Amino acid sequence: MPRITDVPVLPPVSNPPDQTAEHPVPAAPARPPQPNPPQPLNEPRQRNQPRQTHRPTRPERPVWHAWARLISPVAVVLLWQLVSSAGLVSAQKLPPPLTVWHTAVSLVTTDSPAYGTLQGAMLVSLQRIAIGFAFGAVAAIGLALVAGLSRVGEDAVDPLMQILRTLPLFGLIPVFIVWFGIGELPKVILIALGTAIPLYLNTFAGIRGVDARLAEAGRALGLRRTEMIRHVILPGALPQTLTGLRQSLGVAWLALVVAEQVNANAGLGFIISQATQFLRNDVILVALAVYAALGLITDGLVRLLERKALAWRRGLLSQ
Numbered sequence: 559m560p561r562i563t564d565v566p567v568l569p570p571v572s573n574p575p576d577q578t579a580e581h582p583v584p585a586a587p588a589r590p591p592q593p594n595p596p597q598p599l600n601e602p603r604q605r606n607q608p609r610q611t612h613r614p615t616r617p618e619r620p621v622w623h624a625w626a627r628l629i630s631p632v633a634v635v636l637l638w639q640l641v642s643s644a645g646l647v648s649a650q651k652l653p654p655p656l657t658v659w660h661t662a663v664s665l666v667t668t669d670s671p672a673y674g675t676l677q678g679a680m681l682v683s684l685q686r687i688a689i690g691f692a693f694g695a696v697a698a699i700g701l702a703l704v705a706g707l708s709r710v711g712e713d714a715v716d717p718l719m720q721i722l723r724t725l726p727l728f729g730l731i732p733v734f735i736v737w738f739g740i741g742e743l744p745k746v747i748l749i750a751l752g753t754a755i756p757l758y759l760n761t762f763a764g765i766r767g768v769d770a771r772l773a774e775a776g777r778a779l780g781l782r783r784t785e786m787i788r789h790v791i792l793p794g795a796l797p798q799t800l801t802g803l804r805q806s807l808g809v810a811w812l813a814l815v816v817a818e819q820v821n822a823n824a825g826l827g828f829i830i831s832q833a834t835q836f837l838r839n840d841v842i843l844v845a846l847a848v849y850a851a852l853g854l855i856t857d858g859l860v861r862l863l864e865r866k867a868l869a870w871r872r873g874l875l876s877q
Contacts, residue, residue, distance in 0.1 A: 635655050678824070686749065687814050702761035702765060723755050727748070800868070807853070
């Protein structure tokens with residue numbers, strides 16, 4: 559009886575390759591499995607993938623933010639009405655808001671022989687401040703460029719502007735009346751002077767505060783002096799200039815209030831002067847409210863211009 563170990567062991571029969579295939583693909587040699595190298599725990603697996611950086615984007619300004627700025631003025635008006643209704647303050651000294659509102663409607667709808675119309679006075683005041691502000695702003699920016707771009711200009715212009723800055727603005731009214739009469743010219747000059755001083759100081763500081771490395775880069779690129787002023791100096795000084803513009807608007811409205819009460823026959827200041835003679839505090843409050851509203855509107859326009867022109871600057875609240 560043969561033993562199992564004596565039976566010859568034949569090799570396994572493999573299937574013959576397919577001879578009908580036009581291009582037989584040879585089988586790739588099998589590679590032994592290689593163990594994955596150990597990776598650090600704190601390092602990502604995909605080393606060649608570029609790391610994506612997320613830059614903080616400036617959040618959109620919500621719509622309700624503009625309305626939220628009206629909360630404090632409305633709260634003051636409500637407190638004013640409560641104080642007047644409770645009788646804590648005499649209505650002769652401080653008329654309640656409802657009385658002021660009815661007076662405002664009467665001034666708008668009635669052409670009073672003593673005050674005229676409110677809209678007519680407002681247009682006259684806007685014309686005066688527009689002319690004075692335009693002359694003052696052009697003069698301030700021109701003088702700031704002359705003083706900021708050269709030492710000779712600084713020595714010639716800056717001492718005079720510093721002297722004007724220290725003079726009492728409203729104390730110059732009698733001098734202007736003697737020099738220019740009692741017409742529109744002294745009022746416009748007073749507004750222009752009040753506009754020019756803050757705008758000049760801020761623009762001059764902005765020009766001198768431009769980074770010197772930006773000027774060196776402009777010279778390396780071959781920029782001429784006019785191109786350097788246009789593309790490097792003026793954009794660098796723009797934030798400070800817009801700040802001075804807001805300050806100049808505030809001073810211009812204050813100068814208008816004073817100028818229109820000196821020998822004026824129209825305007826909001828004329829209404830205040832007439833109401834003072836007739837002891838009409840409600841009319842005075844209406845004119846002051848219009849002054850405040852116009853000041854807020856012009857300041858809002860400058861803020862909008864600042865937000866558009868300085869969109870590249872990311873502030874603290876946008877982080």
